[in-house]
Amino acid sequence: MRRTQAFIPTTKEAPNDATLPSHIFLARAGFIAQVASGLYNYMPLAKRVIKKIENIINEEMAAIGAQEVELSFVTPSELWAESGRIEKFGKELLRFKDRKENLFVLGPTHEEMMVDLVRNRVTSYKNLPLHLYQIKTKFRDEARPRFGLMRGREFIMKDGYSFHATKEDLDREFDAVEAAYKKILTRLGLDFRIVEADSGAIGGSGSKELMVLADSGEDTIAVCSKCEYGANIEAAQRSARKTIPEAPEAEFNKFLTPNVKTIDELAEFFKIDPYYTIKAVAKRVIWEDSSEIVVFYLRGCDTLEEVKAINATEALDIVDASEEELKEIGLVPGFIGPLDQDKAKHVIDSDLKDAKSMICGANEQDYHFIGVDLGVISEAAYFADIAQVNEGDICPHCDGELSFTKGIEVGHIFKLGTTYSSALKAEFLDENGKAQPFIMGTYGMGVSRLVAAIIEQHHDENGCIWTKQSAPYMVNVMVSNIKDEAQMALGEELYANLKNIGVEVMLDDRKDRFGFKMKDAELIGFPYTIIIGKELANGNVQIFDRASKEKTTVASDAIFEKIMELIK
RNA sequence: CGGGGUGUAGCUCAGUAUGGUUAGAGUACUUGGUUUGGGACCAAGGGGCCGAAGGUUCGAGUCCUUUCACCCCGACCA
Incomplete structure (x- = not known):
């Protein structure tokens, strides 16, 4: 291409609303142009980069036997009602009616569409496994699009779906996809980490995210200093502490602690490590058709991880509870503790199981219990992992220490199981002639987000630094x-x-x-x-x-x- | 959806407190000339419903009301 003929409108100044390097440089260098909030036009340079990425993805998908398809972007709302996601996605689904008043949805992801395509067409175990994928525009009406291509409303995603007769075969495919994704990111010249992710309410045994390491990433990930372990902070695990602070010595007793409400004040009052205090986090937990106050107990040195708390309570959502709400049901803010407390449901962090020498609220104004042995309530209590890991905590797989880093989620692979095939009644006949729902996996990769991620990781003060595999021109x-x-x-x-x-x-x-x-x-x-x-x-x-x-x-x-x- | 901010030339922004010639600058663009190793210089040009609607006024970019858009922080995010 001759530069005099090329459509590459570069500018000296950045658009006033760009904050991230990838957004600033992609706009200044004439790759992208904003149309509206979260909507961008790709100009020739961006289009070339996208094609490069797509080619690499296509090659690696072909290598593991996945077949490319392309499904309609406009999807009938009935499918979304069938799976129940029309409610779950809520306003993120852009809906509209055609001239005949039929309701449609712009596809935000295509599980339903893909299951619909395969059901009744593949009906025998002999035709499994099957792995289909597409690279296609997606639309999610995000509440707050931001950061240029990083979080747009319209974006390009590679989404793949696999269908299996057995769990073992899904496991095999999942590993194959993970390896293929690894190759794709390596070929693109990216520094990344594959981390364990929250599986959410859908459950399932496996969910991994591919994180491109960059300070501007929206996700916090915990990584081990010694081994390969990495996890989204929402799902990160840890081993028990190796070195624990010296325990305070005290007989069980009720102790007057006037106006000592926070963990800091409590630790200071008794001159102890917060490790030996019990923090009570009261939240309003919302289920499909009810909600109530639940108290989450953690060690004073830990903080509540809301995603874990949602999973532990099987809730739809968790929101802050006001002091008034707590007082209404008889809780004493600042002095809530797990003993002699039947006003609200509670969940206790598993790290507190059988904990001794603890100090906790006495559920009475200005009093705390000391010398508490939680072993006494172990039977009745509901224990779960609800604490966020801290930097310096011990890796769950080795004796290394965990540290935090920021990542851009460019891929997510997920063992779905039969969630969608059951909901949409997509079944095959097994060797015994018995109908079974497909066991499925889903594999996403953000193509347009990768364009931004490459620049987030490869730029300097003067602009973009494309890797050889992604450059629009070499x-x-x-x-x-x-x-x-x-x-x-x-x-x-x-x-x-x-x-x-x-x-x-x-x-x-x-x-x-x-x-x-x-x-x-x-x-x-x-x-x-x-x-x-x-x-x-x-x-x-x-x-x-x-x-x-x-x-x-x-x-x-x-x-x-x-x-x-x-x-x- | 809560809180904050901004809308004036393709782009980045002045101008609005106190209403008053033909609305400005830089940059980009066109033409001519000089220049040619780190975003050159001179000269001449083109480009604006001052986000939109309504109102106050002899007169509105500027004051009032309504509305829309975009950005930031948060909530949300298979």
Whole structure:
């Protein structure tokens, strides 16, 4: 492509609403243009990058035997009613009616559609397993779209679905997809981590997220310093502490603690480590058709992980409870404890099972119990893992320490089981001629989000730094002064030769000056720029490496071989 | 959905407290010329329903009412 002919509207200034590097640079370098909140136009450069990513995905999917399909973007609302997700998704589903007043939904993900496609078409165990996928625009009417391509309402997602006769076969496919996803991200040149994720109410034994490591990531992940373990903080586990603070010595007793309400105050009052205090977190827990106050008890040094709390109570949602609500049912804010307390349901963190020498609220104004042994209530109580892991906690798989890092979720693979096949009555006949629902897996990868993730991880103050596998063009041939006939002639020759053997090459044949074109090349982020400039008088040109920012001088008659070697 | 902010040239923004010639700058664009190794210079141009609707006024970018859009923090997010 000749730069004079290319539609690449670069700008010196960023749009006023861009905050993330990927958003700023993709907009400034002429990759994307915002249309409305969460909606973007892809211009030629972005389109090329997207195709690169799609090609890699297609190759790796083909390698594990998945077949590409393309399902309708407009989906009948009946399917969503059938699975029950029309309510679960709520306002995120964009609905509309056609001229005949039929209700439709723009597809936010395609489990229902895919199950509908397969049901009654695949009816025998002999035709399983089956893995179908598509790369397609999705629409979710997000409450708050943000960060450019990172969280749009309309986005491109690769979504795959597999159908199996047995759980073992699903496990095999799940592992194969995980390996394929690993290859895709590796080929794209990304630094990533596969982490364990929350399986949510759907349950199922496996849910993993692929996180591209970047400070701007919206997810917090806990990773082990020693082993491969990583998990979304919503699902992260830990081993019991190895070094525990010295326990306070006290007989069981009720103790006057005037105005000592917070954990900090309590620890200070008794001069003990918060490890030995019991924190009571009261929340209003909402189920489908009821709601009530539930108290969650944790060690004072821990915090409640709401996703775990939702799973433990099988709730739809959990919201903060006001002091008034607590007083109404007879709880004493600041002095709530698990002993002698029958006003509200409670859940106790499993780390507190059989805990001794504890201090907790006495459910009476200005009193705490000391020397509490939770062993006495173990029988009746409901224990569950509801605590968020802390940095420095021990890895559940080895003796390494956990630390936190930020990640961008670019993929999510999930063992669905029979959730959707049962709901949609998608069944096959097994070897005994008995009808069984398909055992399913679902595998998502955010293609447009990957475009942003690549830049979040690969940029500097001057712009994008595309990896070789993702670059819109591999080589930029820059003629410093187009009025110089020798420079221009060499530029044309190189451009033609590279193009002829299939190298993706841009010829910067604009009238502008050296500095302007260099800034532009850095902003767009071509991996290599061949500078044909004043050095040509000495028979030399230069290769500018975008990632290292180094310029290498090369004899002009050797440049073709040299660049071919670099881009291999 | 709560809280905050912003809408003026393609883009980034002045101008609005106190209403008053033809609404400005930088950048981008067009033409001509000079320049040519890190976002050049000179000159001449084109480009605006001041987000929208209604109102107050002799007169509204500026004041009042309504509304829409976009952004940020939070809630939400298979």
